[in-house]
Amino acid sequence: MRNVDTIAAISTAVGEGGIAVIRVSGPDAVREAKKFFRSRTDIMEADSHTVHYGHIVDPADGEVIEEILLTIMRGPRSFTAEDVVELSTHGGVVAVKRVLELLLREGAIRIAEPGEFTKRAFLNGRIDLTQAEAVIDLIRSKSDRAFSVAMKQAEGALSKKVKALRHQLIELLAHIEVNIDYPEHDVAEMTSNYIQTRCEESCSIIDGLLKTAGEGKILREGIVTAIVGRPNVGKSSLLNALVQENKAIVTDIPGTTRDVIEEYISLGGIPLRLLDTAGIRETSDVVEQIGVQRSRTALEEADLILLVLNLNEALHDDDRLLMKQLEGRPVIVLLNKTDLPPVLNEDELYAIVSKESVVRLSVLQESGLDQLEHAISRMFFGGELESGDLTYVSNVRHITLLGHARQALVDAIEATEAGIPIDIVQIDVRNAWEQLGEMIGDSVSESLIDQIFSQFCLGK
Structure with missing residues (x-):
């Protein structure tokens, strides 16, 4: 065109x-x-x-x-x-x-x-189309790792895999067409086994791509991370230490932070959207009440919660209430102020949360931040990020289309096992081929193209 x-x-x-x-x-x-x-x-x-x-x-x-x-x-x-x-x-x-x-x-x-x-x-x-969408990801990258993933996609790493997969399916469709046109030469059992084998191979390739979807989405969009805790436990100091800048006002007066402060950082190649929240506690201060409510809203939206506790103080009822409210959520408990004599009863703490979810640190001395990085990597990536040659799938549109293609192949396998005629099975295989074609833009509507490119900045 x-x-x-x-x-x-x-x-x-x-x-x-x-x-x-x-x-x-x-x-x-x-x-x-x-x-x-x-x-x-x-x-x-x-x-x-x-x-x-x-x-x-x-x-x-x-x-x-x-x-x-x-x-x-x-x-x-x-x-x-x-x-x-x-x-x-x-x-x-x-x-x-x-x-x-x-x-x-x-x-x-x-x-x-x-x-x-x-x-x-x-x-x-x-x-x-996948390379074009990668241009947006390059512009919006918030970490070196995210940029590298987007660059690989812009260079066609994902496209090559999808095109190879479509080539396999078009060969399968050609085989089915021959058997439809010349049924006298068709050996039903052999054709059935061939279709199942090829569809299973294609499903395996799609599964390998979808396996990276969670990590890819995190690298693309970042982990929404809420820093929560009682007033004056070191939440804003933690934000400043991670950002390496005095973005939040820090004082000894409880309730200093009245609103949610947002900052992007890259921690060990993992992009985090940090939300420093107002201290959560019962208060009669009307302005602080608004801040606390906004903190609770940030908690609901967060992918990860960093609960900051003061190791220099005994557990407070507000701490216990917070931990109870966060049950079942992805939480890392940060025992702050390890530079001061410990007062908090850790046995009581470990009766409420798992020891593996606890990281000891001193924001003042900036110690323990590397342990926090490892804890986040372990929680979201099972340890370390995958090797640099892995192709990540991070775009929601791509993930959806891969899922539809896989389901179409599963339908083809089940139809073949049920003895359904291959001209009907062909419909499912062709559907999978078309879903992958929409992914790279071989078969895509004009309205979708307009929608995708409208997200770009002017001049790109």
């Missing part, structure tokens, strides 16, 4: 910076840029993937608008597989805005829609 118009947008973040980049893509990208670009080089004759120094000039009055570097990438050797021109201007809002307005003024170039450059790369066949 080729596009007939030329689009442009600012591809760098708005604000002050060393440079800003305007991307132009489409059949008239180079010709339209030539109208405004003054240089010793005729860019119409310039080679692809070359950079040229010059100025942007308003042709109406000859005013020099900006000093730029212009990069030419001719299709199909470009991100969109079309002719692409990138204009590198001085950073800042005014300079890049003036250049973009000049490009759009005559109407031959229009402003790009969100994600339209990546959408064109997909429609023009340079990338498939």
Whole structure:
């Protein structure tokens, strides 16, 4: 699918910076840029993937608008597989805005829609849909590990596995078609065994991909982590230690934190969305009551709860009540203030929670944070993260479609075992093939494509 118009947008973040980049893509990208670009080089004759120094000039009055570097990438050797021109201007809002307005003024170039450059790369066949969606994950990555997983998907690691799986299924469909067309040569038992074996092999491959779904989703979206506990046990100090910045106000006065403070961190390659909550206790302070209620809401939404207890104090009734309320939830109990003489009765604590869920630390001395990292890794990943060559499935759409494909294959196996004619079994196998095709974009509706690319930022 080729596009007939030329689009442009600012591809760098708005604000002050060393440079800003305007991307132009489409059949008239180079010709339209030539109208405004003054240089010793005729860019119409310039080679692809070359950079040229010059100025942007308003042709109406000859005013020099900006000093730029212009990069030419001719299709199909470009991100969109079309002719692409990138204009590198001085950073800042005014300079890049003036250049973009000049490009759009005559109407031959229009402003790009969100994600339209990546959408064109997909429609023009340079990338498939899983690779396009990986671009969003690259932009939104919150840890090195998440970025590496997204990069592998952008390079086509997941696509290759799905395409290989579809190739197996199309061979199976071809085998079934032959037996339907030439039933006199069909050995029913042999065909039945062949279909079951191939479907089971495909199910095994899908199971291997789905096995990574939980970890992949965590790496993609992060673990929503609520830091809870009574007032003044060190919750905000823990947040500051993990973030390595004084994001939360810390005082000796109980009830200082009145609202939920949110921060993203990467702990050992695991992205965490930390929620520092107000101390949970009974209080007559109206403002603090609102903070406590918001803390309870954060508790309900959390994937992981870090319950902070003060090792320098005996267990309080509020501590016991909190632990009771958190039964059955993923909780790591943090015994804080190990730098002070211990007072808390640990035997009583271990009668309520398992010893394996307890981590001893001193936020003041920043000791024990590595044990916290190991505890989180053990809880969510069974120990260490998988090796770097593993392909993770992290996108909810991908997980859903893989599940549907697997179910279709299971239906085909059960139908074969029940002696149902193979022309009916063929429907289930083809359904699995189509579900995988929707995953990579071979068979997908226009509305779904629009929905996916509308999540992108402008200029990507």
